[in-house]
Amino acid sequence: MTxxxxxKKYGEKAIREARLEPWPNPSPERDYLIEISFPEFTCLCxxxxxxxxxxxxxxxxxxxxxxxxxxxxLYLNSFRDRHISHEEATNRIFGDLSEAINxxxxxxxxxxxxxxxxxxVVTVEEGLVTKS
Numbered sequence: 001m002t003x004x005x006x007x008k009k010y011g012e013k014a015i016r017e018a019r020l021e022p023w024p025n026p027s028p029e030r031d032y033l034i035e036i037s038f039p040e041f042t043c044l045c046x047x048x049x050x051x052x053x054x055x056x057x058x059x060x061x062x063x064x065x066x067x068x069x070x071x072x073x074l075y076l077n078s079f080r081d082r083h084i085s086h087e088e089a090t091n092r093i094f095g096d097l098s099e100a101i102n103x104x105x106x107x108x109x110x111x112x113x114x115x116x117x118x119x120x121v122v123t124v125e126e127g128l129v130t131k132s
Contacts, residue, residue: 017024018074020100031104034066035059041110046083054086054112059105061127067101086112087090090122098126105109 008016038056045052056076075096079089090110098106107128112120 001043009090013050015030015074015080018078019071020075020096021026021068021071022101023065023068025064027061027089028064031061036069036072038073040088041076041079041089043079044081044083046085049083050115052086052112054110056090057111058093058097059108060082060097060101061105063104065100065101065103067097086120086122089100091124094124094126103127108131 036058038058041056043052043054044050058072060075076093081087085091090108094106094108094112097103097108105125107123107125109124110120110122112122
């Protein structure tokens with residue numbers, strides 16, 4: 001009898017193998033703003049191991065590439081078992097997205113839910129990102 005407990009679910013495997021996937025920008029002749037909200041971000045506190053919850057907001061003006069959304073979802077879910085600070089998580093997301101799609105401008109906001117009566121918002125931005 002095979003131990004079902006030892007087998008990873010297909011979603012767990014997809015998250016473990018997650019990579020940001022660049023797609024060609026369908027309108028490279030035009031500057032336009034893409035805004036993405038990911039309200040179920042989780043990671044682990046590097047000191048206590050307690051879970052941290054956040055909304056990650058991404059705004060960018062694409063260059064030659066946009067990010068494929070399923071790959072972004074899986075990538076962001078890959079943080080759920082990482083011991084990482086709010087600051088490092090937000091900066092890592094910014095750096096990885098910047099490297100993957102090389103946008104004209106990029107802003108990543110990590111809005112972490114209060115824990116211990118402390119609310120943290122980390123914003124990393126490069127280039128001019130405007131609200132539509």
